[in-house]
Amino acid sequence: MSGHFITFEGIDGSGKSTQAKRLAERLRADGRDVVLTREPGGSVGAEEIRALVLEGDPDRWSAETEILLFTAARRDHLERTILPAVAAGKIVICDRFADSTRMYQGLSRGDLRGIVDQLHSLMIGRDPDLTVLIDMDPATGLSRAKSRQTAEERFEDFGQALQEQMRKGFLDLSREYADRFRVIDGAQDMDRVSDAVYATVTQYIEATT
Numbered sequence: 001m002s003g004h005f006i007t008f009e010g011i012d013g014s015g016k017s018t019q020a021k022r023l024a025e026r027l028r029a030d031g032r033d034v035v036l037t038r039e040p041g042g043s044v045g046a047e048e049i050r051a052l053v054l055e056g057d058p059d060r061w062s063a064e065t066e067i068l069l070f071t072a073a074r075r076d077h078l079e080r081t082i083l084p085a086v087a088a089g090k091i092v093i094c095d096r097f098a099d100s101t102r103m104y105q106g107l108s109r110g111d112l113r114g115i116v117d118q119l120h121s122l123m124i125g126r127d128p129d130l131t132v133l134i135d136m137d138p139a140t141g142l143s144r145a146k147s148r149q150t151a152e153e154r155f156e157d158f159g160q161a162l163q164e165q166m167r168k169g170f171l172d173l174s175r176e177y178a179d180r181f182r183v184i185d186g187a188q189d190m191d192r193v194s195d196a197v198y199a200t201v202t203q204y205i206e207a208t209t
Ligand code: TYD
Pocket: 011, 012, 013, 017, 039, 040, 054, 070, 095, 096, 097, 098, 100, 101, 102, 104, 105, 145, 152, 155, 156
């Protein structure tokens, strides 16, 4: 019996983390076995790498080194958390995955998408079965992200122009990988977003099991 690997993507402040958590709760209430995890992080080693990439001076790492760190974290997360759970028939819900690297590292400091994709096929080689994109207007997303004020603000300091670029990039990705992407309008009321996510995901699960 094989499980399912589902990811959430979206710009900072899009509400995807809340939606991932709500989906996990609803699927568990239905009696399903769910593992909720996140990137960067999701395993002991990957959480250590998370602190290296998200805290401290934004210029601490070159763009290329940053790609390597995110990919190293992902490889550990995949080996130790994601693949064992999927093999055991569980539903893995992951808050961000390789599509975030395709966008953030692939677009924000020059065009490095080719390098990101090469490293992905070399060291990860696994894409999600289903990706839920919470699409959100950057002005709304940014004001929400700023209001949280965590130590991990370096990526959220990008500013609105870059968030616009990210939003467009995620929508482009949803067309590039149309088979696995589902786009949900994140500007709706939160309960409606979570109903839409639940409907989309249960429809996918029922169609594939
Ligand atoms: P996350 O904890 O998901 O923040 P949020 O809940 O605000 O979306 O991610 C932290 C930051 O890490 C986020 O700004 C995006 C960035 N990130 C990358 O740049 N590359 C990656 O591969 C991943 C997974 C995240």
